[in-house]
Every structure is written in structure tokens, then in C-alpha cells.
Amino acid sequence: MKIKNISHVFFDLDHTLWDFDKNSALAFQNIFSNRKIDLNLADFLKVYQPINFEYWERYRKDEVTKKALRYGRLKDSFDSLKYTVTDDLIDELAVDYVDLLPANNHLLDGGKDILDYLNKTYQLHIITNGFEEVQHKKLKNAGISDYFSTVTTSEEAGVKKPHPKIFETALNKSAARPENSLMIGDNYEADCTGAKTCGIKSIFFDYYANREKIDVIQIKTLNELKTYL
Structure with a gap:
């Protein structure tokens, strides 16, 4: 759906x-x-x-x-x-x-494919708690930096996910409205709870296959995003 x-x-x-x-x-x-x-x-x-x-x-x-x-x-x-x-x-x-x-520049299975798929319809962005100088290098070396209109790091925002300010910073940079935005990440508290605080929908990527009992959509592979987007 x-x-x-x-x-x-x-x-x-x-x-x-x-x-x-x-x-x-x-x-x-x-x-x-x-x-x-x-x-x-x-x-x-x-x-x-x-x-x-x-x-x-x-x-x-x-x-x-x-x-x-x-x-x-x-x-x-x-x-x-x-x-x-x-x-x-x-x-x-x-x-x-x-x-x-x-x-090193390995993406998770289906990473490049899902970015190609989503890039046709949506504006794509990154929100990360990783270090500023490292995350931009990762994107560039993996050959995916051009997919993303904005990249927001915790060091830039001055706070880390799930703090609302990092999501607000990302929304302002991208000129996006919360009700028209979706967050996808592997940390339920940081990514999903943080996004919800700002009125942003989310999808939990169950990277470690923990099968969490949570109140948001869960996926086990990136390709499953095609079911929802």
C-alpha cells in the first residue's frame, strides 16, 4: 500500500x-x-x-x-x-x-537500485548522526552523493537524532514540509521516534532482523520500499 x-x-x-x-x-x-x-x-x-x-x-x-x-x-x-x-x-x-x-564504498543490497527508483519521483536527502567530514566522503566515494539534494549531519545541526532540531534543520534546508516527508532509518529511537516528534512519517529498516514490535512500517530489505513508495 x-x-x-x-x-x-x-x-x-x-x-x-x-x-x-x-x-x-x-x-x-x-x-x-x-x-x-x-x-x-x-x-x-x-x-x-x-x-x-x-x-x-x-x-x-x-x-x-x-x-x-x-x-x-x-x-x-x-x-x-x-x-x-x-x-x-x-x-x-x-x-x-x-x-x-x-x-571503501559498499552499499547494502539494493541500495543503488532503490535510489534510482526513488530519484525519479522524490527529492532525496540524508540525515545522519555520523561525523561531518566522514559522511560526505562516504557518499562521494560510494558514487551516490548526486542523488541527495541535502545532507544534514548532527555536527552541523549541533544536536543528534532524535532531537527535533536536526530534523527541523533538514526540513529547512530542503524546503520540505513535515506532512510531505518520510524518514527511513535503522534506529527506531533516533530515526522513527525523532521523525514522529516533528510530524514526519517513518519507515524502520530492520537491519539486524530483530523484528521489533513497533508502531511503524518495517522493512527487511531496501527493495521493499517499492511497496510503499
């Missing part, structure tokens, strides 16, 4: 269009090779991914700074594996990671 009266579609980026897990793994693969880190990559990622998720949740709630996130997620991961790394090296690895992460 199509959602009516939509002119503007706002996407989250990481875990919604951009394949963060795959691109992150490739970045660490390069780092471990270049820096001679003697750890099994799969073992590291198994520990790192939930730690990184937790740090991003804390960052979203303003419980940690950007600097603390970049350092802490690595420090805690290495500590969990009982692998000794100096603070200076962790700082260097944090810089390496931010430099290498946007160099």
Missing part, C-alpha cells in the same frame, strides 16, 4: 544505505596489515561491533565526546581481547580508521 502525499524522502546513511559493517571490516583489515596488529580480524570484529554500537548510543545521548568515542571503542576492544596497545598507538589507529573507513 503506497504512502500518499510524500515529496521528500530522508535517509539515514550507516546501516541503512551504506554497508557500515563490511566497509568497517575492510578498514580494519588494512589497518591490521599496515600496523602489524597480530590479532585475528574476525575475533576482533566480534568484540568491536557491540562495543562500537554502545559507544555510538552513548555519543547520541551526549554521554561521551567524539574524541572519547574514537579512543574508547578501540581501547575497550583491545582490552577485552587482552591485547596490549599503547595509548599513542590507539590514537594513531583511531586516525587511521577514520581515514580508511570512507575509502
